[in-house]
Amino acid sequence: xxxVIQSPRHEVTEMGQEVTLRCKPISGHDYLFWYRQTMMRGxxxxxxxxxxxxxxxxxxxEDRFSAKMPNASFSTLKIQPSExxxxxxxxxxxxxxxxxxxxxxxxxxxxxx
Amino acid sequence: AQRVTQPEKLLSVFKGAPxxxxxxxxxSGSPELFWYxxxxxxRLQLLLRHISRESIKGFTADLNxxxxxxxxxxxxxxxxxxxxxxxxxxxxxxxxxxxxxGTRLLVRP
Numbered sequence: 001x002x003x004v005i006q007s008p009r010h011e012v013t014e015m016g017q018e019v020t021l022r023c024k025p026i027s028g029h030d031y032l033f034w035y036r037q038t039m040m041r042g043x044x045x046x047x048x049x050x051x052x053x054x055x056x057x058x059x060x061x062e063d064r065f066s067a068k069m070p071n072a073s074f075s076t077l078k079i080q081p082s083e084x085x086x087x088x089x090x091x092x093x094x095x096x097x098x099x100x101x102x103x104x105x106x107x108x109x110x111x112x113x
Numbered sequence: 114a115q116r117v118t119q120p121e122k123l124l125s126v127f128k129g130a131p132x133x134x135x136x137x138x139x140x141s142g143s144p145e146l147f148w149y150x151x152x153x154x155x156r157l158q159l160l161l162r163h164i165s166r167e168s169i170k171g172f173t174a175d176l177n178x179x180x181x182x183x184x185x186x187x188x189x190x191x192x193x194x195x196x197x198x199x200x201x202x203x204x205x206x207x208x209x210x211x212x213x214x215g216t217r218l219l220v221r222p
Contacts, residue, residue, distance in 0.1 A: 042212055048209070056207065
């Protein structure tokens with residue numbers, strides 16, 4: 001198993017542009033999480049899904065952020081329009097059950113100029 | 114409010130010295146605590162969880178409900194232990210895992 005796969009690894013974009021981050025969870029994992037990592041705030045939970053259904057999106061910063069999970073093997077996190085303060089590393093993680101250990105992807109480093 | 118606090122951003126020790134990475138939590142429910150580690154150029158991965166009560170790579174952590182702490186300890190640090198360490202709290206009330214801000218451990222030769 002290749003583990004959780006995220007793409008792209010790096011994204012550099014200009015303020016105002018749309019950004020889409022992608023994630024493929026581990027097969028058989030029913031839970032998928034999106035986290036954001038910054039120096040100031042550490043790892044913040046943005047949203048998580050259970051069986052493709054968004055369960056808690058209270059961590060999503062604002063309406064510019066949206067996430068979807070159209071099927072069990074794919075999820076996207078979209079930022080539209082992007083702003084410089086969105087610059088961070090975005091991690092996707094999956095787990096078999098709600099409280100089983102998380103398996104993280106390599107992350108996407110986003111830079112918004 | 115639920116919170117995980119790691120007071121040290123950076124901890125630097127010499128090889129062979131004891132290490133203690135501090136973690137305190139605030140949660141009114143029944144806590145389940147984890148330590149995750151991120152080595153250079155590697156993914157964030159689980160190091161240990163309190164319910165398994167096992168030692169991984171020489172690290173141990175004991176949940177102290179009285180002090181609401183889950184400090185990570187190792188008696189003799191190795192250079193390969195240099196990494197970013199995150200303490201995490203699983204909240205059964207909301208089915209969420211929240212992380213502390215992390216501590217970077219640097220083990221010097």
